[in-house]
Amino acid sequence: MLSRSTNPIAPVITIHAKFGASEATFLSGQEIHGQGERADAIYEVQRGAVRSYKTLSDGRRQICAFHLQDDIFGWENGLNYRFTAEAIVDTTVLVVRRQILEYVATKDVQVTHDLLSMATNTLEHAEDQMMLLGRKNSGEKVAAFLLEMDRRLSGTGVLALPMTRRDIADYLGLTVETVSRELSQFRTSGMLMFSENNQRRIVLIDRQRLRRLT
Amino acid sequence: MLSRSTNPIAPVITIHAKFGASEATFLSGQEIHGQGERADAIYEVQRGAVRSYKTLSDGRRQICAFHLQDDIFGWENGLNYRFTAEAIVDTTVLVVRRQILEYVATKDVQVTHDLLSMATNTLEHAEDQMMLLGRKNSGEKVAAFLLEMDRRLSGTGVLALPMTRRDIADYLGLTVETVSRELSQFRTSGMLMFSENNQRRIVLIDRQRLRRLT
DNA sequence: CGACTATTTGAGGCGTATCAAGAAGTGTGG
DNA sequence: CCACACTTCTTGATACGCCTCAAATAGTCG
Numbered sequence: 016m017l018s019r020s021t022n023p024i025a026p027v028i029t030i031h032a033k034f035g036a037s038e039a040t041f042l043s044g045q046e047i048h049g050q051g052e053r054a055d056a057i058y059e060v061q062r063g064a065v066r067s068y069k070t071l072s073d074g075r076r077q078i079c080a081f082h083l084q085d086d087i088f089g090w091e092n093g094l095n096y097r098f099t100a101e102a103i104v105d106t107t108v109l110v111v112r113r114q115i116l117e118y119v120a121t122k123d124v125q126v127t128h129d130l131l132s133m134a135t136n137t138l139e140h141a142e143d144q145m146m147l148l149g150r151k152n153s154g155e156k157v158a159a160f161l162l163e164m165d166r167r168l169s170g171t172g173v174l175a176l177p178m179t180r181r182d183i184a185d186y187l188g189l190t191v192e193t194v195s196r197e198l199s200q201f202r203t204s205g206m207l208m209f210s211e212n213n214q215r216r217i218v219l220i221d222r223q224r225l226r227r228l229t
Numbered sequence: 230m231l232s233r234s235t236n237p238i239a240p241v242i243t244i245h246a247k248f249g250a251s252e253a254t255f256l257s258g259q260e261i262h263g264q265g266e267r268a269d270a271i272y273e274v275q276r277g278a279v280r281s282y283k284t285l286s287d288g289r290r291q292i293c294a295f296h297l298q299d300d301i302f303g304w305e306n307g308l309n310y311r312f313t314a315e316a317i318v319d320t321t322v323l324v325v326r327r328q329i330l331e332y333v334a335t336k337d338v339q340v341t342h343d344l345l346s347m348a349t350n351t352l353e354h355a356e357d358q359m360m361l362l363g364r365k366n367s368g369e370k371v372a373a374f375l376l377e378m379d380r381r382l383s384g385t386g387v388l389a390l391p392m393t394r395r396d397i398a399d400y401l402g403l404t405v406e407t408v409s410r411e412l413s414q415f416r417t418s419g420m421l422m423f424s425e426n427n428q429r430r431i432v433l434i435d436r437q438r439l440r441r442l443t
Numbered sequence: 444c445g446a447c448t449a450t451t452t453g454a455g456g457c458g459t460a461t462c463a464a465g466a467a468g469t470g471t472g473g
Numbered sequence: 474c475c476a477c478a479c480t481t482c483t484t485g486a487t488a489c490g491c492c493t494c495a496a497a498t499a500g501t502c503g
Contacts, residue, residue: 069360077360092349097356119455123336133342134348135306141355142311146283146291148362149402153491188363190492195451214450214499367459394482404460409483428467428482 020189036109041102047089050054050099054091056110062085063106064177068185072080080140081178083167086111087133104177148188151229157197158228161207165219172219179215201225248330250323255316261303264313268305271325274298278321279392281312282399292400295392296353297381317402318391329357362402365443370401371411375421379433386433393429415439 038061040048047058050069058065065082079098082088088100119126138150147159160183166173176183184194198217201207206224210216219225252275255261261272261279272279279296293312296302302314305327361373375399378388390397398408409411412431413423420438424430433439 069356071360071364075364077363079356090349092346092353097412099351120342121338124335124341126317126336127341127345128334131345131348132306134345134352135304138348138352139306139311140360141352142283142293144359145293145355145362146285148359149291149399150396179448183390185363191450192452192493193491195449196491199451214501393480405482406461406484407459410459413483426468 034111034119036106036111036181038107039110040105040107042102043102043106047100047102047106047108048096048098050096052096053094054089054096055090055113057087057116058082058100058108059087060108061109063108064103065100065106066103066178066182067100067184069098076185077188079144080137081182083177090130090134101134103179103182142222153189153193153197154200155229156189157183157194157201161190161201161217161219162186162222162225162229163221165222172222174217174219176215176217180224187193248333250325252321253324254319254321257316257318257320259316260309260315260324261316261320262312264310266301266310267308267309269327271301271303271327271330272314272322272324273319273321274294275302277322278317279314279322280317280392280396280400281314283312289400291356291402292396294351295396295400297391302406304344304348317393317396344393367401367403367407367411368414369399369443370403371408371415372439374401375415375431375433376436376439376443379436386436388431388433390429390431 020056036059039047039065048054048056049063060082063085064084065086065088067080067082067088068076069076070076080088081103082100089096091097116126116130120130147156151159161174164176165172168174168176178186180191181192183189184191187194194213198209202209206219206221208218208220210218244392250273253261260397262268262270264283274296276298278298279300279302280292281294281296281302282290282292284290293370294302294315295317303310305311329342330344334344365373375388378390379386382388382390394405394408394412397403397404401408412421412423416423420433420435423433424432424436
């Protein structure tokens with residue numbers, strides 16, 4: 016049984032028993048796979064959240080994607096992972112051995128087609144992110160981030176962000192301080208509220224105005 | 230017969246007669262397909278060069294890719310093109326109707342697999358570009374651009390760039406002036422030369438030093 | 444409680460954008 | 474072929490958005 020998601024960057028396929036999936040759990044901060052390692056598995060998030068990123072030799076980091084519940088990550092065309100993937104909170108994933116998936120894909124055109132859809136959806140997200148990174152200012156970036164997370168986490172306007180400000184900054188091509196300042200400014204101008212005792216819990220008060228900013 | 234390219238962002242499949250490809254020519258500046266239009270064809274560059282870009286309502290533009298000889302573009306998962314594609318010089322393309330390609334793909338797992346490889350290669354390029362746009366400074370961006378174009382155009386260190394400085398700027402998330410200044414500085418410091426009577430003809434003198442900059 | 448990390452906020456600096464002007468290159472009509 | 478208009482490219486002066494550095498506050502975990 017293959018399930019399709021309406022979330023443009025959510026998985027197109029659900030990893031099924033026929034792929035011989037196993038389960039694995041990672042604590043917050045643990046690495047799931049490393050940049051350059053042999054890519055011999057793909058993953059689906061069951062619970063938790065994951066960041067996929069590249070780093071330059073001097074430590075600059077670009078997070079290319081956050082993987083949330085039901086998202087699939089780790090698909091590679093080449094031999095090695097081009098990213099490091101780390102759990103950003105305690106996370107459980109399904110693991111499918113790549114060899115098995117590829118074997119099934121040679122037999123089943125539908126599986127290959129679903130992989131294609133998944134890759135294309137990831138590509139669409141990357142292309143939108145290129146516009147964001149190359150041409151948007153810091154306010155537009157942070158507003159777009161909040162709306163993306165709202166859409167992907169719940170759609171209710173109440174966000175429990177799993178990632179730090181640093182993660183957000185490295186996703187948006189900004190510094191921590193700039194992210195913090197933009198959030199503060201959105202709060203001051205009445206577009207959102209922080210939870211009393213948790214800075215990562217954010218309530219979007221005026222999503223329409225945030226949307227106009229992007 | 231399917232051909233594979235060693236160029237990571239070159240096409241994996243060659244559009245073949247079995248897809249009922251036809252040929253079309255576009256003059257410099259002409260639109261091949263528009264953002265939002267119904268995506269009913271995919272293209273392979275035979276001669277010339279193409280830019281694919283998105284624009285914001287206020288005119289800011291992000292070029293997501295340059296398509297050179299043998300590159301395939303215009304593949305979409307959804308109904309509509311997410312880009313505008315324009316010829317940046319006089320260009321001839323092969324055109325395959327999407328319906329036909331998709332029909333063949335349902336029958337031939339190899340075709341679907343090749344589309345997957347193509348999408349994955351495009352994705353890899355987009356992910357590298359995210360690092361460039363989000364975390365590199367203007368010198369690193371321009372150096373990376375020159376090396377990419379050298380690799381894709383010839384590999385000889387002698388570049389006949391088809392695109393304007395503005396196109397380069399919109400590809401790198403910079404302004405025309407900054408691109409021009411970086412190129413001038415590379416020239417002053419002996420890393421490259423401009424042709425006598427054509428500013429788009431560039432000879433890379435010290436590619437090793439350019440590589441160290443990226 | 445104490446050590447540590449995450450976040451916010453302020454002051455000041457830097458890198459790239461903006462604005463402006465001139466030079467170089469291109470295309471068109473005479 | 475030149476004259477002219479137009480676009481592209483370069484270069485300089487200045488502005489400003491975001492980064493850097495610093496320090497205080499808030500939150501987390503032993």
